[in-house]
Amino acid sequence: MHVFALNAVLTIALLLEVVPSALAALTRFKPGVERLDGLTRLGLLEGRRGWVMPAVGVLHTLTTAALIVGLWSPAYGVAGAGAETVFFGWVLLRQLRHGDRGRELFAYALFTSWSAAVLLVALLRL
Numbered sequence: 246m247h248v249f250a251l252n253a254v255l256t257i258a259l260l261l262e263v264v265p266s267a268l269a270a271l272t273r274f275k276p277g278v279e280r281l282d283g284l285t286r287l288g289l290l291e292g293r294r295g296w297v298m299p300a301v302g303v304l305h306t307l308t309t310a311a312l313i314v315g316l317w318s319p320a321y322g323v324a325g326a327g328a329e330t331v332f333f334g335w336v337l338l339r340q341l342r343h344g345d346r347g348r349e350l351f352a353y354a355l356f357t358s359w360s361a362a363v364l365l366v367a368l369l370r371l
Contacts, residue, residue: 256312281298
């Protein structure tokens, strides 16, 4: 498979997670807040760390733009995928630190690996 086509397929798969996450974070959609709070144990539902949801929304929005532009300019894809790899990896590490096991880890392990795959393919395209 051509590297560009592989990059496009992986980027679209990643965007299917990132775009809804951006919308949920920016609108503070209650199920999205509950999900992130349950995974990270940051106390978002108790009103602690109120800056986290807007920051996550802005991060996902910026990375969405970078990932899309990165289809034509790989450096942007590297930046967007790198940021998402760090974010998803951070959530996954918080889950591990709090003792999550098995199925609870699947989603963010998948998102972390997808973003890392997009990062690697974008790096190949540089």
